[in-house]
Amino acid sequence: MVSGSVGERIAAYRRRRGLSQTALAGLVGRSESWLSQVERGVRSVDRLSVLLDLAKVLNVEVEALTGQPWQYAPNGSPLVDGLDDVRRFFSRYDSLLGIAPDDQVDVVDVRDRVNAAHRAYQAAEYERVVQELPSLLSLADPLRSTASGGRRREALASYVNAYAMAAKLLTKMGAADLALLSADRAASAAVDADSVEARGMAAYQVVCALLRADRAEDAEQLAVQMAEVVQREARPEQPEVISVAGALWLIAAVIAGRRTERGEAWRRLDQAEVLATMLGQDGNFAWTAFGPTNVAIHRVSVAAELGDPAEAIRAADAVDPDRLPAGLNSRRAQVHLDLAWAQGQRKRDADALLHLMEAERTAPEMVRYNVMARELVREMLARQKKSKTSALHRLAVQAGVLD
Incomplete structure (x- = not known):
């Protein structure tokens, strides 16, 4: 069996089958840039269905790709x-x-x-x-x-x-x-x-659901078009409309980051920055948590999506979670999840673990139900040589990765 990370295993079996990245990506309905990120360890395979498709095309068992028993495959969240x-x-x-x-x-x-x-x-x-x-x-x-x-x-x-x-x-x-x-x-x-506010709120959730269903192209088209529609209605005296437009630009920026479209991702973040300046505060209008701090958090997220850990760490210096309104635990934890991912990309597991532990302290269920966090914990467990009483092992149990 081939050794290494999931991405390294996929690359090895792909080459063994004589397939290019373009060919394999096309056979599983993904982009070449997505597969390149997976093989380099920048992204994880975050859906069991995709892992099954990869295994079928490569003519191997899923365990050959994960290097782990089936129950530890990167298959999303635990049952609720x-x-x-x-x-x-x-x-x-x-x-x-x-x-x-x-x-x-x-x-x-x-x-x-x-x-x-x-x-x-x-x-x-x-x-x-x-x-x-x-x-x-x-x-x-x-x-x-x-x-x-x-x-x-x-x-x-x-x-x-x-x-x-x-x-x-x-x-x-x-x-x-x-x-x-x-x-x-x-x-x-x-x-x-x-109501343009209601339409924008609903569109945002459609976008997120489409992303979860692996329909990124449809999600991106709706996010950008709706952001433009709502932004045209944004006025300083309408904080809800401003916030909804800003939230749509932020999710559109994340999607561009996943496609490794760096320039487009930053352009969309800049659009959100303009709206955050118009809003003039860190608010939570229309339940968006939108404002200057959330834009700064998304700059960290997008850098991590782009596979640029150094930029993610630099962007985090501009984030002050204490400026967020009370109760936004998930937003506060997100910074640490993104930084854990960035450090994981650099194979700096000790630093990644510290950020995961801080995210878990702030919002335990967010770590438990975050695909990226759980996959990072799995990868770190595979690299770790210490005993089962370690901090990483305890976090893996709390996150539901291990029994």
């Missing part, structure tokens, strides 16, 4: 208690069956509960929100069909907010099919709401 209940909710169609809610829906109550769920999500309390999601969506569902009069727009906004929150959580959990369904419901209601 309660996700089956969410799936069952999405299989119900009460409106088609004519099933009405037992009680009158209170728009204010729904709005408050949705806002609480957003706060829990941003605090990286994912498992708690998963448990509450079916009942919350059941409460929000009637808003679209029953609200009328002067409160209809408010009701539709709450409905969009509920399904946007569900989409971001399900994307985080790796349930791409449910995330796309949630985002689509938000998008349909956003059009009815006649």
Whole structure:
């Protein structure tokens, strides 16, 4: 069996089959730049389906590529208690069956509960929100069909907010099919709401869900086009619209980074910087966490995506997480995850471990459900020669990589 990292193994078996990077990438529906990054150790294979496709084309078992038993393959997030209940909710169609809610829906109550769920999500309390999601969506569902009069727009906004929150959580959990369904419901209601803010929020979640489903080209097209639409409506007195436009440019920059389009990635970050300057503060309007600090965090993220660890480390010097609004634990942890990835690219495992431990201290569930973090832990475990009582082993257990 070939030794080395997953990327090195893929490269060795590719050469053994006499395939070029262009040929192998095309056979698994990826770009040559993506495969180049994987083979160089800049990116991880973050979906089991892609790993299976690579193994099939290379005519080897998956374990030959991972060098690990099947249960340790880089296959995304662990199972989440309660996700089956969410799936069952999405299989119900009460409106088609004519099933009405037992009680009158209170728009204010729904709005408050949705806002609480957003706060829990941003605090990286994912498992708690998963448990509450079916009942919350059941409460929000009637808003679209029953609200009328002067409160209809408010009701539709709450409905969009509920399904946007569900989409971001399900994307985080790796349930791409449910995330796309949630985002689509938000998008349909956003059009009815006649709100550019709602349309932008919904589009952002569609983009994230498409990315999770490995449809990066579709995601990028929507992100850029919607960012341009929303930005045209942005005014200093409309912080929500500014923030949504900025968030769309940030996700568009991340996508460009994944495609190794350096110039385009920085251009999109600069567009977001203009909007952050217009906003003039680190806010959390429309649950975007958008502002100058979040733009600075994304400069670190994009540099890591580009495989430029030195730039990621330099960009991190401009980040002051204490400027973020209270409760944004996931944003604070993201800097450390990106720096861990950057240090991992340099094979500086001690430094990478320190950043992973800080991210885990700040937002434990974010590390547990982050594909990049879990794959980095696996790679570091493979390189480590120390005992099972080490800090890395303890982190691997806490992150769900090891039992």
